[in-house]
Amino acid sequence: MSIVANNISLHLAGFDLLRNIDLSVEAGQVTVLVGPNGAGKSSLLKVLTGELNPSQGSVSLNQLELSQWDIQKKASVLAVLPQHSELNFPFTANEVVSLGCIPHATGYAVDQQITADALQLVDASYLQRRLYTQMSGGEKQRVQLARVLAQVWSPSDFGEQFLVLDEPTAAFDLAHQQMTLSIVKQFAARGVGVLMVLHDLNLAARCADNLVVVNGGSIEACGSPAQVLTEHLVEKVFDVKATITRHPITDTPLVIT
């Protein structure tokens, strides 16, 4: 089962944001989108999750057209973490994360347990009763991450689940970046399909099963990090001269700029 984009294009306000994209996000794998600013990564995420309708082409989730999904059932298989959060009301971390339990509604006790576990997983148990509006940027981001994890915490009756994260590590320090990678791998191992946007190529190389390079609204390259990340591609797409070697421990590509 998968999220499949079939020849999608997106035109908005006179701009071609996406052009003829074919992409498949498989359950149980980590798919990472990289690309320069304005390449269309976030637009692609929005089309793949149904937030925007493609001008052309179609997207299916578990073999059913995205627009055919019942909105509540869809919420139990697809959790999305946007790049920015608008929340400016003083919920506690506990309350924010328990909002992620709305789609499955398994009862108060179970929800509380999931909330506590999700907060612990993102190293934010100490935030439980603190107010969201008083947290630092990294703390807010972790709480929001816990919220979407809670949304797909237990398997759904409606098919394979997917976790979509738009730059989840943007506000994180080194330790929490590593933590995010290990959480993402943990969920993938459980069968959840992960799709995320990352800016750090080395982070992407270390966790991606499938690395997708987006440039100018279309897909430049796609495959395992070892296949995709070449000096030629990095220079072409990011306009940066780079040396690529092997990570001494993980043996994944290591981009040095």
Next chain:
Amino acid sequence: MRYLAADKLVWCLALLLPAVAIVSLSMGTVSIPLSQIVEALFATMGGGVENSQTNSIVLDIRLPRILLALLVGAVLAVLGTVMQGLFRNPLADPSLIGVSGGASVGASLVIVLVGGTVISPLAGLSLISFGAFMGGVISTLIVYRVATSSLGTSVTTMLLAGIAIGAIAGAFNSLLSYFSDNQMLRQISVWQMGNLGGANWLKVGIMGGVSGLLLVVLPAQAKSLNALLLGESEARYLGIDVQRIKRKLIFLTALGVGVSVALAGLIGFVGLIIPHIIRLLIGPDHRWLLPSTALAGASLLMIADSIARVVVLPAELPTGILTALLGAPFFVALLIRQRGEL
């Protein structure tokens, strides 16, 4: 950290409400001891008529007025909460979607064109009430239509359109006032201050119907309102049909505020500050916020109205003046206390 546990606050407010209502019944031009109030209330049920003058003050004048204050206060406060949640803006209030502005134009228009004293076909309701209700509903419809496109209703556009419609309504009001004679002018300004003086059982019945509808529909929206605070797309990803909820809540607000304004005039402040105060105390979870604000709004308006009845004896003050005078200082005190934390 929060100041109060939400469930405790709801219980306290629920106990406060009947106490306020009983004390309020005893206050007025004629002060009636509590024992006689209880007697009067029982007399209607038992059928025995003993002190008929007291009975008629309590049952025909004060009781409907107090019930109207209770219902209007609850409806304005709870719909203020709904608007602040829907707009994700703690400064939103029901007047933002154009209801109040439109209602005052409707009321002024009736006062200037036909004179406010004309009694409508439905005895007990003045034509002003109809004018105000129509004005409120029509202006909300305009604001909603302006803000709605094929992509859905934009709350930002709605806020701005509400401000624009409010400005137009203000201009029309000034225009109508300019062309009124002294008596009309006084009527317009007294109407705009908000007054529960004309309460009767018909008004209580209408307001009761509207409150009943809100009581049935709103609690089920609490979770959706919570999710909406995250942002609209986040709420959609959580399985909330955002456009449907918006339409439903805007319709209910236009109806509830439209009827309140039609029956009691413009009573500001309750819809803005009560949700704010309660949120500072117990946080933004609408499952607790909705009942708490309804109860608190009901009590505040009853207290304000009781004071309005006795403060300048033998005359009365318009209720709307009192709500702001009572609530605003309390709100400022709360803001100062929490300054460092917001």
